[in-house]
Amino acid sequence: MGPLSQEQLRLGRIGYLNVLPIYYPLESGIVSHNFEIVSGTPSFLNGLMARGDLDLSVVSSIEYARHPERYFILPDLSISCRGAVKSxxxxxxxxxxxxxxxxxxxxxxxxxxxxxxxxxxxxxxxxxxxxxxxxxxxxxxxxxxxxxxxxxxxxxxxxxxxxxxxxxxxxxxxxxxxxGLPFVFALWVIQRQAVERWNGRLAPAIRSLSSAKKWGRTHLNEICLQATGENILDIEELHAYYDCLGYNLDSDEQRGLELFYRCLHRIEEIGEVPGLEIYSISEHSGGSFQPIERFNFPLNGAMLFNQTN
Structure with a gap:
Protein backbone atom coordinates (compact mmCIF):
# COMPACT_ATOMS: atom_id res chain seq x y z
CA MET A 1 0.00 0.00 0.00
CA GLY A 2 1.35 3.41 -0.93
CA PRO A 3 1.60 6.50 1.25
CA LEU A 4 -1.60 7.77 2.78
CA SER A 5 -1.56 10.81 0.49
CA GLN A 6 -1.90 8.44 -2.51
CA GLU A 7 -4.88 6.56 -1.10
CA GLN A 8 -8.40 7.29 -2.18
CA LEU A 9 -11.30 7.82 0.17
CA ARG A 10 -14.01 5.25 -0.44
CA LEU A 11 -17.22 7.19 -1.12
CA GLY A 12 -20.64 5.55 -1.26
CA ARG A 13 -23.14 6.43 -3.98
CA ILE A 14 -26.82 5.50 -4.09
CA GLY A 15 -27.70 4.14 -7.52
CA TYR A 16 -30.74 6.40 -7.91
CA LEU A 17 -31.53 9.46 -9.98
CA ASN A 18 -31.86 11.62 -6.87
CA VAL A 19 -28.08 11.77 -6.28
CA LEU A 20 -27.13 12.50 -9.88
CA PRO A 21 -26.72 16.28 -9.34
CA ILE A 22 -23.90 15.54 -6.89
CA TYR A 23 -22.27 12.44 -8.38
CA TYR A 24 -22.41 13.24 -12.10
CA PRO A 25 -19.95 16.18 -11.73
CA LEU A 26 -17.59 13.86 -9.83
CA GLU A 27 -17.90 10.84 -12.12
CA SER A 28 -17.64 12.86 -15.32
CA GLY A 29 -14.47 14.65 -14.22
CA ILE A 30 -16.09 18.08 -14.11
CA VAL A 31 -15.15 18.34 -10.42
CA SER A 32 -11.79 16.87 -9.42
CA HIS A 33 -11.70 14.53 -6.46
CA ASN A 34 -9.77 11.79 -4.72
CA PHE A 35 -12.62 9.29 -4.25
CA GLU A 36 -13.12 5.67 -5.10
CA ILE A 37 -16.89 5.67 -5.67
CA VAL A 38 -18.89 2.59 -4.63
CA SER A 39 -22.54 2.33 -5.74
CA GLY A 40 -25.42 0.47 -4.14
CA THR A 41 -28.85 0.69 -2.58
CA PRO A 42 -29.29 2.75 0.60
CA SER A 43 -29.47 -0.40 2.75
CA PHE A 44 -26.33 -1.83 1.08
CA LEU A 45 -24.38 1.37 1.73
CA ASN A 46 -25.67 1.47 5.30
CA GLY A 47 -24.19 -1.99 5.77
CA LEU A 48 -20.83 -1.03 4.27
CA MET A 49 -20.64 2.01 6.49
CA ALA A 50 -21.64 0.01 9.56
CA ARG A 51 -18.79 -2.44 8.85
CA GLY A 52 -16.30 0.35 8.19
CA ASP A 53 -15.86 -0.63 4.53
CA LEU A 54 -16.51 2.94 3.33
CA ASP A 55 -14.91 6.14 4.61
CA LEU A 56 -17.83 8.41 3.82
CA SER A 57 -21.14 8.00 2.10
CA VAL A 58 -24.64 9.15 1.54
CA VAL A 59 -26.70 6.99 3.93
CA SER A 60 -30.30 6.73 5.02
CA SER A 61 -30.84 9.28 7.77
CA ILE A 62 -31.94 6.48 10.11
CA GLU A 63 -28.45 4.95 9.89
CA TYR A 64 -27.00 7.97 11.70
CA ALA A 65 -29.77 7.77 14.33
CA ARG A 66 -28.95 4.12 15.01
CA HIS A 67 -25.18 4.58 15.22
CA PRO A 68 -24.30 8.22 15.97
CA GLU A 69 -21.18 7.08 17.79
CA ARG A 70 -19.70 5.93 14.46
CA TYR A 71 -20.20 9.03 12.36
CA PHE A 72 -19.98 12.76 11.91
CA ILE A 73 -22.49 14.43 9.58
CA LEU A 74 -20.93 16.29 6.65
CA PRO A 75 -21.98 19.92 6.40
CA ASP A 76 -24.74 21.24 4.15
CA LEU A 77 -25.48 18.00 2.30
CA SER A 78 -28.70 16.03 2.31
CA ILE A 79 -31.40 14.54 0.16
CA SER A 80 -34.49 16.25 1.43
CA CYS A 81 -37.79 17.76 0.42
CA ARG A 82 -40.12 20.55 1.53
CA GLY A 83 -43.25 18.88 0.22
CA ALA A 84 -43.80 16.21 -2.40
CA VAL A 85 -40.71 14.12 -3.15
CA LYS A 86 -42.27 11.96 -5.93
CA SER A 87 -39.99 8.99 -5.26
CA GLY A 180 -44.59 22.06 8.58
CA LEU A 181 -40.94 20.95 8.31
CA PRO A 182 -38.75 19.49 5.57
CA PHE A 183 -38.01 15.79 5.62
CA VAL A 184 -34.42 14.57 5.30
CA PHE A 185 -34.24 11.16 3.67
CA ALA A 186 -30.47 10.87 3.48
CA LEU A 187 -27.29 12.42 4.84
CA TRP A 188 -23.65 12.35 3.93
CA VAL A 189 -21.64 11.02 6.87
CA ILE A 190 -18.01 10.23 7.52
CA GLN A 191 -16.58 7.55 9.75
CA ARG A 192 -15.09 8.98 12.93
CA GLN A 193 -12.18 6.61 12.39
CA ALA A 194 -11.60 8.10 8.95
CA VAL A 195 -11.41 11.57 10.49
CA GLU A 196 -8.77 10.34 12.90
CA ARG A 197 -6.86 8.43 10.21
CA TRP A 198 -6.71 11.24 7.69
CA ASN A 199 -5.87 13.72 10.43
CA GLY A 200 -7.10 16.95 8.93
CA ARG A 201 -6.53 16.07 5.27
CA LEU A 202 -10.22 15.71 4.53
CA ALA A 203 -10.85 19.33 3.58
CA PRO A 204 -10.29 18.78 -0.18
CA ALA A 205 -12.74 15.88 -0.16
CA ILE A 206 -15.48 17.93 1.46
CA ARG A 207 -14.80 20.83 -0.88
CA SER A 208 -15.14 18.46 -3.84
CA LEU A 209 -18.57 17.35 -2.63
CA SER A 210 -19.61 20.94 -2.04
CA SER A 211 -18.39 21.97 -5.50
CA ALA A 212 -20.18 19.03 -7.08
CA LYS A 213 -23.45 19.99 -5.40
CA LYS A 214 -23.10 23.59 -6.54
CA TRP A 215 -22.33 22.56 -10.13
CA GLY A 216 -25.15 20.02 -10.25
CA ARG A 217 -27.76 22.41 -8.90
CA THR A 218 -26.75 25.15 -11.36
CA HIS A 219 -26.61 22.82 -14.39
CA LEU A 220 -29.89 20.96 -14.05
CA ASN A 221 -30.48 20.95 -17.79
CA GLU A 222 -27.37 18.81 -18.24
CA ILE A 223 -28.29 16.65 -15.26
CA CYS A 224 -31.73 16.02 -16.73
CA LEU A 225 -30.25 15.16 -20.13
CA GLN A 226 -28.00 12.59 -18.45
CA ALA A 227 -30.93 11.19 -16.47
CA THR A 228 -33.04 10.60 -19.60
CA GLY A 229 -30.68 7.73 -20.37
CA GLU A 230 -32.32 5.73 -17.57
CA ASN A 231 -35.64 5.78 -19.50
CA ILE A 232 -37.68 6.44 -16.36
CA LEU A 233 -38.89 10.02 -16.86
CA ASP A 234 -38.96 12.37 -19.81
CA ILE A 235 -37.11 15.68 -19.73
CA GLU A 236 -40.04 17.72 -18.38
CA GLU A 237 -40.78 15.14 -15.70
CA LEU A 238 -37.12 15.15 -14.69
CA HIS A 239 -37.08 18.92 -14.25
CA ALA A 240 -40.21 18.66 -12.10
CA TYR A 241 -38.64 15.84 -10.08
CA TYR A 242 -35.40 17.67 -9.35
CA ASP A 243 -37.32 20.81 -8.46
CA CYS A 244 -38.87 18.80 -5.59
CA LEU A 245 -35.54 17.77 -4.11
CA GLY A 246 -33.31 19.68 -1.74
CA TYR A 247 -29.62 19.06 -1.13
CA ASN A 248 -28.91 21.44 1.74
CA LEU A 249 -28.85 20.85 5.48
CA ASP A 250 -29.94 24.24 6.79
CA SER A 251 -31.64 24.93 10.11
CA ASP A 252 -35.09 23.88 8.85
CA GLU A 253 -33.74 20.56 7.57
CA GLN A 254 -31.95 20.05 10.88
CA ARG A 255 -35.17 20.68 12.81
CA GLY A 256 -37.04 18.27 10.58
CA LEU A 257 -34.32 15.68 11.10
CA GLU A 258 -34.43 16.07 14.86
CA LEU A 259 -38.21 15.72 14.89
CA PHE A 260 -37.91 12.56 12.81
CA TYR A 261 -35.46 11.18 15.37
CA ARG A 262 -37.85 12.04 18.21
CA CYS A 263 -40.61 10.23 16.34
CA LEU A 264 -38.33 7.21 15.85
CA HIS A 265 -37.79 7.14 19.60
CA ARG A 266 -41.52 7.48 20.17
CA ILE A 267 -42.26 4.35 18.12
CA GLU A 268 -39.27 2.56 19.72
CA GLU A 269 -37.17 2.30 16.56
CA ILE A 270 -34.17 3.81 18.39
CA GLY A 271 -33.20 3.76 22.05
CA GLU A 272 -32.44 7.45 22.40
CA VAL A 273 -32.59 10.63 20.36
CA PRO A 274 -29.13 11.45 18.98
CA GLY A 275 -27.69 14.93 18.75
CA LEU A 276 -26.57 16.17 15.36
CA GLU A 277 -22.78 16.29 15.30
CA ILE A 278 -21.81 18.16 12.17
CA TYR A 279 -18.28 18.81 11.02
CA SER A 280 -17.18 21.91 9.14
CA ILE A 281 -13.85 22.99 7.76
CA SER A 282 -12.08 25.17 10.29
CA GLU A 283 -10.48 28.30 8.93
CA HIS A 284 -8.02 28.27 11.79
CA SER A 285 -6.70 24.73 11.70
CA GLY A 286 -5.20 24.28 8.26
CA GLY A 287 -8.30 22.73 6.74
CA SER A 288 -9.06 20.20 9.44
CA PHE A 289 -12.54 19.52 10.75
CA GLN A 290 -14.01 20.79 13.97
CA PRO A 291 -17.30 19.60 15.47
CA ILE A 292 -20.21 22.00 15.70
CA GLU A 293 -22.05 21.82 19.00
CA ARG A 294 -25.14 19.66 19.08
CA PHE A 295 -28.23 21.49 17.97
CA ASN A 296 -31.16 21.83 20.33
CA PHE A 297 -33.86 23.53 18.30
CA PRO A 298 -37.35 24.06 19.72
CA LEU A 299 -39.60 21.96 17.51
CA ASN A 300 -42.93 23.19 16.21
CA GLY A 301 -43.99 19.57 15.85
CA ALA A 302 -43.81 18.77 19.55
CA MET A 303 -47.59 19.07 19.89
CA LEU A 304 -48.09 16.41 17.23
CA PHE A 305 -47.68 13.63 19.76
CA ASN A 306 -50.84 14.78 21.49
CA GLN A 307 -52.96 13.85 18.48
CA THR A 308 -52.86 10.11 19.07
CA ASN A 309 -52.63 9.92 22.85
Missing part, protein backbone atom coordinates in the same frame (compact mmCIF):
# COMPACT_ATOMS: atom_id res chain seq x y z
CA UNK A 88 -41.19 7.75 -1.85
CA UNK A 89 -44.76 6.61 -2.40
CA UNK A 90 -47.32 4.49 -0.62
CA UNK A 91 -49.73 3.15 -3.24
CA UNK A 92 -52.93 1.45 -2.14
CA UNK A 93 -56.05 -0.18 -3.51
CA UNK A 94 -58.00 1.14 -0.53
CA UNK A 95 -58.11 4.57 1.11
CA UNK A 96 -55.02 5.00 3.28
CA UNK A 97 -57.04 5.42 6.47
CA UNK A 98 -58.53 1.95 5.87
CA UNK A 99 -55.21 0.11 6.00
CA UNK A 100 -55.43 -0.65 9.72
CA UNK A 101 -54.28 -4.26 10.22
CA UNK A 102 -53.45 -4.77 6.53
CA UNK A 103 -50.17 -6.11 5.14
CA UNK A 104 -48.12 -3.55 3.25
CA UNK A 105 -45.22 -4.58 1.02
CA UNK A 106 -42.25 -2.32 1.72
CA UNK A 107 -39.03 -1.92 -0.18
CA UNK A 108 -36.04 -3.35 1.65
CA UNK A 109 -33.78 -0.79 0.00
CA UNK A 110 -34.47 2.16 2.34
CA UNK A 111 -34.83 1.83 6.09
CA UNK A 112 -35.64 5.53 6.48
CA UNK A 113 -38.68 5.44 4.21
CA UNK A 114 -40.10 2.38 5.95
CA UNK A 115 -39.61 4.03 9.35
CA UNK A 116 -41.26 7.22 8.08
CA UNK A 117 -44.28 5.22 6.91
CA UNK A 118 -44.54 3.59 10.35
CA UNK A 119 -44.45 7.03 11.96
CA UNK A 120 -47.11 8.48 9.70
CA UNK A 121 -49.45 5.53 10.08
CA UNK A 122 -48.97 5.26 13.85
CA UNK A 123 -48.55 8.83 15.10
CA UNK A 124 -50.44 10.71 12.39
CA UNK A 125 -53.30 8.32 11.60
CA UNK A 126 -53.28 6.16 14.72
CA UNK A 127 -53.22 2.99 12.57
CA UNK A 128 -51.15 -0.17 12.65
CA UNK A 129 -50.13 -2.33 9.73
CA UNK A 130 -47.99 -5.38 9.02
CA UNK A 131 -44.87 -4.63 6.97
CA UNK A 132 -43.55 -7.28 4.60
CA UNK A 133 -40.17 -6.60 2.95
CA UNK A 134 -40.29 -7.31 -0.77
CA UNK A 135 -39.44 -5.99 -4.19
CA UNK A 136 -42.68 -4.29 -5.17
CA UNK A 137 -41.90 -4.59 -8.88
CA UNK A 138 -41.13 -8.30 -8.66
CA UNK A 139 -44.25 -8.96 -6.60
CA UNK A 140 -46.45 -7.22 -9.14
CA UNK A 141 -44.76 -9.02 -12.04
CA UNK A 142 -45.44 -12.36 -10.34
CA UNK A 143 -49.12 -11.49 -10.16
CA UNK A 144 -49.16 -10.76 -6.45
CA UNK A 145 -51.66 -8.01 -5.72
CA UNK A 146 -50.96 -6.55 -2.26
CA UNK A 147 -53.46 -4.20 -0.70
CA UNK A 148 -50.73 -1.56 -0.58
CA UNK A 149 -47.00 -1.19 -1.15
CA UNK A 150 -44.27 1.32 -0.40
CA UNK A 151 -41.99 2.04 -3.34
CA UNK A 152 -38.92 4.24 -3.26
CA UNK A 153 -36.40 5.73 -5.63
CA UNK A 154 -36.51 4.84 -9.30
CA UNK A 155 -39.03 2.06 -8.61
CA UNK A 156 -41.48 4.62 -7.21
CA UNK A 157 -41.03 6.80 -10.28
CA UNK A 158 -41.85 3.83 -12.51
CA UNK A 159 -44.90 2.66 -10.54
CA UNK A 160 -46.42 6.00 -9.55
CA UNK A 161 -49.24 5.78 -12.12
CA UNK A 162 -50.18 2.11 -11.57
CA UNK A 163 -53.85 1.92 -12.56
CA UNK A 164 -54.84 -0.60 -9.89
CA UNK A 165 -53.57 1.56 -7.02
CA UNK A 166 -55.59 4.79 -7.12
CA UNK A 167 -54.85 5.89 -3.54
CA UNK A 168 -51.43 7.39 -3.01
CA UNK A 169 -49.39 8.99 -0.26
CA UNK A 170 -46.30 10.96 -1.16
CA UNK A 171 -44.55 10.58 2.20
CA UNK A 172 -42.63 13.83 1.84
CA UNK A 173 -45.86 15.74 1.25
CA UNK A 174 -47.68 14.08 4.16
CA UNK A 175 -44.78 14.83 6.53
CA UNK A 176 -44.73 18.46 5.43
CA UNK A 177 -48.48 18.87 5.87
CA UNK A 178 -48.30 17.25 9.31
CA UNK A 179 -45.21 18.98 10.70
Missing amino acids: VLLLSRNPIDQLDGETILVSSQSHTSVALLKILLSLFLGKKAVFEPASCTEALERGKQPVAFLAIGDEALRLRHHPEYPYQWDLGQVWREWT
Whole structure:
Protein backbone atom coordinates (compact mmCIF):
# COMPACT_ATOMS: atom_id res chain seq x y z
CA MET A 1 0.00 0.00 0.00
CA GLY A 2 1.35 3.41 -0.93
CA PRO A 3 1.60 6.50 1.25
CA LEU A 4 -1.60 7.77 2.78
CA SER A 5 -1.56 10.81 0.49
CA GLN A 6 -1.90 8.44 -2.51
CA GLU A 7 -4.88 6.56 -1.10
CA GLN A 8 -8.40 7.29 -2.18
CA LEU A 9 -11.30 7.82 0.17
CA ARG A 10 -14.01 5.25 -0.44
CA LEU A 11 -17.22 7.19 -1.12
CA GLY A 12 -20.64 5.55 -1.26
CA ARG A 13 -23.14 6.43 -3.98
CA ILE A 14 -26.82 5.50 -4.09
CA GLY A 15 -27.70 4.14 -7.52
CA TYR A 16 -30.74 6.40 -7.91
CA LEU A 17 -31.53 9.46 -9.98
CA ASN A 18 -31.86 11.62 -6.87
CA VAL A 19 -28.08 11.77 -6.28
CA LEU A 20 -27.13 12.50 -9.88
CA PRO A 21 -26.72 16.28 -9.34
CA ILE A 22 -23.90 15.54 -6.89
CA TYR A 23 -22.27 12.44 -8.38
CA TYR A 24 -22.41 13.24 -12.10
CA PRO A 25 -19.95 16.18 -11.73
CA LEU A 26 -17.59 13.86 -9.83
CA GLU A 27 -17.90 10.84 -12.12
CA SER A 28 -17.64 12.86 -15.32
CA GLY A 29 -14.47 14.65 -14.22
CA ILE A 30 -16.09 18.08 -14.11
CA VAL A 31 -15.15 18.34 -10.42
CA SER A 32 -11.79 16.87 -9.42
CA HIS A 33 -11.70 14.53 -6.46
CA ASN A 34 -9.77 11.79 -4.72
CA PHE A 35 -12.62 9.29 -4.25
CA GLU A 36 -13.12 5.67 -5.10
CA ILE A 37 -16.89 5.67 -5.67
CA VAL A 38 -18.89 2.59 -4.63
CA SER A 39 -22.54 2.33 -5.74
CA GLY A 40 -25.42 0.47 -4.14
CA THR A 41 -28.85 0.69 -2.58
CA PRO A 42 -29.29 2.75 0.60
CA SER A 43 -29.47 -0.40 2.75
CA PHE A 44 -26.33 -1.83 1.08
CA LEU A 45 -24.38 1.37 1.73
CA ASN A 46 -25.67 1.47 5.30
CA GLY A 47 -24.19 -1.99 5.77
CA LEU A 48 -20.83 -1.03 4.27
CA MET A 49 -20.64 2.01 6.49
CA ALA A 50 -21.64 0.01 9.56
CA ARG A 51 -18.79 -2.44 8.85
CA GLY A 52 -16.30 0.35 8.19
CA ASP A 53 -15.86 -0.63 4.53
CA LEU A 54 -16.51 2.94 3.33
CA ASP A 55 -14.91 6.14 4.61
CA LEU A 56 -17.83 8.41 3.82
CA SER A 57 -21.14 8.00 2.10
CA VAL A 58 -24.64 9.15 1.54
CA VAL A 59 -26.70 6.99 3.93
CA SER A 60 -30.30 6.73 5.02
CA SER A 61 -30.84 9.28 7.77
CA ILE A 62 -31.94 6.48 10.11
CA GLU A 63 -28.45 4.95 9.89
CA TYR A 64 -27.00 7.97 11.70
CA ALA A 65 -29.77 7.77 14.33
CA ARG A 66 -28.95 4.12 15.01
CA HIS A 67 -25.18 4.58 15.22
CA PRO A 68 -24.30 8.22 15.97
CA GLU A 69 -21.18 7.08 17.79
CA ARG A 70 -19.70 5.93 14.46
CA TYR A 71 -20.20 9.03 12.36
CA PHE A 72 -19.98 12.76 11.91
CA ILE A 73 -22.49 14.43 9.58
CA LEU A 74 -20.93 16.29 6.65
CA PRO A 75 -21.98 19.92 6.40
CA ASP A 76 -24.74 21.24 4.15
CA LEU A 77 -25.48 18.00 2.30
CA SER A 78 -28.70 16.03 2.31
CA ILE A 79 -31.40 14.54 0.16
CA SER A 80 -34.49 16.25 1.43
CA CYS A 81 -37.79 17.76 0.42
CA ARG A 82 -40.12 20.55 1.53
CA GLY A 83 -43.25 18.88 0.22
CA ALA A 84 -43.80 16.21 -2.40
CA VAL A 85 -40.71 14.12 -3.15
CA LYS A 86 -42.27 11.96 -5.93
CA SER A 87 -39.99 8.99 -5.26
CA VAL A 88 -41.19 7.75 -1.85
CA LEU A 89 -44.76 6.61 -2.40
CA LEU A 90 -47.32 4.49 -0.62
CA LEU A 91 -49.73 3.15 -3.24
CA SER A 92 -52.93 1.45 -2.14
CA ARG A 93 -56.05 -0.18 -3.51
CA ASN A 94 -58.00 1.14 -0.53
CA PRO A 95 -58.11 4.57 1.11
CA ILE A 96 -55.02 5.00 3.28
CA ASP A 97 -57.04 5.42 6.47
CA GLN A 98 -58.53 1.95 5.87
CA LEU A 99 -55.21 0.11 6.00
CA ASP A 100 -55.43 -0.65 9.72
CA GLY A 101 -54.28 -4.26 10.22
CA GLU A 102 -53.45 -4.77 6.53
CA THR A 103 -50.17 -6.11 5.14
CA ILE A 104 -48.12 -3.55 3.25
CA LEU A 105 -45.22 -4.58 1.02
CA VAL A 106 -42.25 -2.32 1.72
CA SER A 107 -39.03 -1.92 -0.18
CA SER A 108 -36.04 -3.35 1.65
CA GLN A 109 -33.78 -0.79 0.00
CA SER A 110 -34.47 2.16 2.34
CA HIS A 111 -34.83 1.83 6.09
CA THR A 112 -35.64 5.53 6.48
CA SER A 113 -38.68 5.44 4.21
CA VAL A 114 -40.10 2.38 5.95
CA ALA A 115 -39.61 4.03 9.35
CA LEU A 116 -41.26 7.22 8.08
CA LEU A 117 -44.28 5.22 6.91
CA LYS A 118 -44.54 3.59 10.35
CA ILE A 119 -44.45 7.03 11.96
CA LEU A 120 -47.11 8.48 9.70
CA LEU A 121 -49.45 5.53 10.08
CA SER A 122 -48.97 5.26 13.85
CA LEU A 123 -48.55 8.83 15.10
CA PHE A 124 -50.44 10.71 12.39
CA LEU A 125 -53.30 8.32 11.60
CA GLY A 126 -53.28 6.16 14.72
CA LYS A 127 -53.22 2.99 12.57
CA LYS A 128 -51.15 -0.17 12.65
CA ALA A 129 -50.13 -2.33 9.73
CA VAL A 130 -47.99 -5.38 9.02
CA PHE A 131 -44.87 -4.63 6.97
CA GLU A 132 -43.55 -7.28 4.60
CA PRO A 133 -40.17 -6.60 2.95
CA ALA A 134 -40.29 -7.31 -0.77
CA SER A 135 -39.44 -5.99 -4.19
CA CYS A 136 -42.68 -4.29 -5.17
CA THR A 137 -41.90 -4.59 -8.88
CA GLU A 138 -41.13 -8.30 -8.66
CA ALA A 139 -44.25 -8.96 -6.60
CA LEU A 140 -46.45 -7.22 -9.14
CA GLU A 141 -44.76 -9.02 -12.04
CA ARG A 142 -45.44 -12.36 -10.34
CA GLY A 143 -49.12 -11.49 -10.16
CA LYS A 144 -49.16 -10.76 -6.45
CA GLN A 145 -51.66 -8.01 -5.72
CA PRO A 146 -50.96 -6.55 -2.26
CA VAL A 147 -53.46 -4.20 -0.70
CA ALA A 148 -50.73 -1.56 -0.58
CA PHE A 149 -47.00 -1.19 -1.15
CA LEU A 150 -44.27 1.32 -0.40
CA ALA A 151 -41.99 2.04 -3.34
CA ILE A 152 -38.92 4.24 -3.26
CA GLY A 153 -36.40 5.73 -5.63
CA ASP A 154 -36.51 4.84 -9.30
CA GLU A 155 -39.03 2.06 -8.61
CA ALA A 156 -41.48 4.62 -7.21
CA LEU A 157 -41.03 6.80 -10.28
CA ARG A 158 -41.85 3.83 -12.51
CA LEU A 159 -44.90 2.66 -10.54
CA ARG A 160 -46.42 6.00 -9.55
CA HIS A 161 -49.24 5.78 -12.12
CA HIS A 162 -50.18 2.11 -11.57
CA PRO A 163 -53.85 1.92 -12.56
CA GLU A 164 -54.84 -0.60 -9.89
CA TYR A 165 -53.57 1.56 -7.02
CA PRO A 166 -55.59 4.79 -7.12
CA TYR A 167 -54.85 5.89 -3.54
CA GLN A 168 -51.43 7.39 -3.01
CA TRP A 169 -49.39 8.99 -0.26
CA ASP A 170 -46.30 10.96 -1.16
CA LEU A 171 -44.55 10.58 2.20
CA GLY A 172 -42.63 13.83 1.84
CA GLN A 173 -45.86 15.74 1.25
CA VAL A 174 -47.68 14.08 4.16
CA TRP A 175 -44.78 14.83 6.53
CA ARG A 176 -44.73 18.46 5.43
CA GLU A 177 -48.48 18.87 5.87
CA TRP A 178 -48.30 17.25 9.31
CA THR A 179 -45.21 18.98 10.70
CA GLY A 180 -44.59 22.06 8.58
CA LEU A 181 -40.94 20.95 8.31
CA PRO A 182 -38.75 19.49 5.57
CA PHE A 183 -38.01 15.79 5.62
CA VAL A 184 -34.42 14.57 5.30
CA PHE A 185 -34.24 11.16 3.67
CA ALA A 186 -30.47 10.87 3.48
CA LEU A 187 -27.29 12.42 4.84
CA TRP A 188 -23.65 12.35 3.93
CA VAL A 189 -21.64 11.02 6.87
CA ILE A 190 -18.01 10.23 7.52
CA GLN A 191 -16.58 7.55 9.75
CA ARG A 192 -15.09 8.98 12.93
CA GLN A 193 -12.18 6.61 12.39
CA ALA A 194 -11.60 8.10 8.95
CA VAL A 195 -11.41 11.57 10.49
CA GLU A 196 -8.77 10.34 12.90
CA ARG A 197 -6.86 8.43 10.21
CA TRP A 198 -6.71 11.24 7.69
CA ASN A 199 -5.87 13.72 10.43
CA GLY A 200 -7.10 16.95 8.93
CA ARG A 201 -6.53 16.07 5.27
CA LEU A 202 -10.22 15.71 4.53
CA ALA A 203 -10.85 19.33 3.58
CA PRO A 204 -10.29 18.78 -0.18
CA ALA A 205 -12.74 15.88 -0.16
CA ILE A 206 -15.48 17.93 1.46
CA ARG A 207 -14.80 20.83 -0.88
CA SER A 208 -15.14 18.46 -3.84
CA LEU A 209 -18.57 17.35 -2.63
CA SER A 210 -19.61 20.94 -2.04
CA SER A 211 -18.39 21.97 -5.50
CA ALA A 212 -20.18 19.03 -7.08
CA LYS A 213 -23.45 19.99 -5.40
CA LYS A 214 -23.10 23.59 -6.54
CA TRP A 215 -22.33 22.56 -10.13
CA GLY A 216 -25.15 20.02 -10.25
CA ARG A 217 -27.76 22.41 -8.90
CA THR A 218 -26.75 25.15 -11.36
CA HIS A 219 -26.61 22.82 -14.39
CA LEU A 220 -29.89 20.96 -14.05
CA ASN A 221 -30.48 20.95 -17.79
CA GLU A 222 -27.37 18.81 -18.24
CA ILE A 223 -28.29 16.65 -15.26
CA CYS A 224 -31.73 16.02 -16.73
CA LEU A 225 -30.25 15.16 -20.13
CA GLN A 226 -28.00 12.59 -18.45
CA ALA A 227 -30.93 11.19 -16.47
CA THR A 228 -33.04 10.60 -19.60
CA GLY A 229 -30.68 7.73 -20.37
CA GLU A 230 -32.32 5.73 -17.57
CA ASN A 231 -35.64 5.78 -19.50
CA ILE A 232 -37.68 6.44 -16.36
CA LEU A 233 -38.89 10.02 -16.86
CA ASP A 234 -38.96 12.37 -19.81
CA ILE A 235 -37.11 15.68 -19.73
CA GLU A 236 -40.04 17.72 -18.38
CA GLU A 237 -40.78 15.14 -15.70
CA LEU A 238 -37.12 15.15 -14.69
CA HIS A 239 -37.08 18.92 -14.25
CA ALA A 240 -40.21 18.66 -12.10
CA TYR A 241 -38.64 15.84 -10.08
CA TYR A 242 -35.40 17.67 -9.35
CA ASP A 243 -37.32 20.81 -8.46
CA CYS A 244 -38.87 18.80 -5.59
CA LEU A 245 -35.54 17.77 -4.11
CA GLY A 246 -33.31 19.68 -1.74
CA TYR A 247 -29.62 19.06 -1.13
CA ASN A 248 -28.91 21.44 1.74
CA LEU A 249 -28.85 20.85 5.48
CA ASP A 250 -29.94 24.24 6.79
CA SER A 251 -31.64 24.93 10.11
CA ASP A 252 -35.09 23.88 8.85
CA GLU A 253 -33.74 20.56 7.57
CA GLN A 254 -31.95 20.05 10.88
CA ARG A 255 -35.17 20.68 12.81
CA GLY A 256 -37.04 18.27 10.58
CA LEU A 257 -34.32 15.68 11.10
CA GLU A 258 -34.43 16.07 14.86
CA LEU A 259 -38.21 15.72 14.89
CA PHE A 260 -37.91 12.56 12.81
CA TYR A 261 -35.46 11.18 15.37
CA ARG A 262 -37.85 12.04 18.21
CA CYS A 263 -40.61 10.23 16.34
CA LEU A 264 -38.33 7.21 15.85
CA HIS A 265 -37.79 7.14 19.60
CA ARG A 266 -41.52 7.48 20.17
CA ILE A 267 -42.26 4.35 18.12
CA GLU A 268 -39.27 2.56 19.72
CA GLU A 269 -37.17 2.30 16.56
CA ILE A 270 -34.17 3.81 18.39
CA GLY A 271 -33.20 3.76 22.05
CA GLU A 272 -32.44 7.45 22.40
CA VAL A 273 -32.59 10.63 20.36
CA PRO A 274 -29.13 11.45 18.98
CA GLY A 275 -27.69 14.93 18.75
CA LEU A 276 -26.57 16.17 15.36
CA GLU A 277 -22.78 16.29 15.30
CA ILE A 278 -21.81 18.16 12.17
CA TYR A 279 -18.28 18.81 11.02
CA SER A 280 -17.18 21.91 9.14
CA ILE A 281 -13.85 22.99 7.76
CA SER A 282 -12.08 25.17 10.29
CA GLU A 283 -10.48 28.30 8.93
CA HIS A 284 -8.02 28.27 11.79
CA SER A 285 -6.70 24.73 11.70
CA GLY A 286 -5.20 24.28 8.26
CA GLY A 287 -8.30 22.73 6.74
CA SER A 288 -9.06 20.20 9.44
CA PHE A 289 -12.54 19.52 10.75
CA GLN A 290 -14.01 20.79 13.97
CA PRO A 291 -17.30 19.60 15.47
CA ILE A 292 -20.21 22.00 15.70
CA GLU A 293 -22.05 21.82 19.00
CA ARG A 294 -25.14 19.66 19.08
CA PHE A 295 -28.23 21.49 17.97
CA ASN A 296 -31.16 21.83 20.33
CA PHE A 297 -33.86 23.53 18.30
CA PRO A 298 -37.35 24.06 19.72
CA LEU A 299 -39.60 21.96 17.51
CA ASN A 300 -42.93 23.19 16.21
CA GLY A 301 -43.99 19.57 15.85
CA ALA A 302 -43.81 18.77 19.55
CA MET A 303 -47.59 19.07 19.89
CA LEU A 304 -48.09 16.41 17.23
CA PHE A 305 -47.68 13.63 19.76
CA ASN A 306 -50.84 14.78 21.49
CA GLN A 307 -52.96 13.85 18.48
CA THR A 308 -52.86 10.11 19.07
CA ASN A 309 -52.63 9.92 22.85
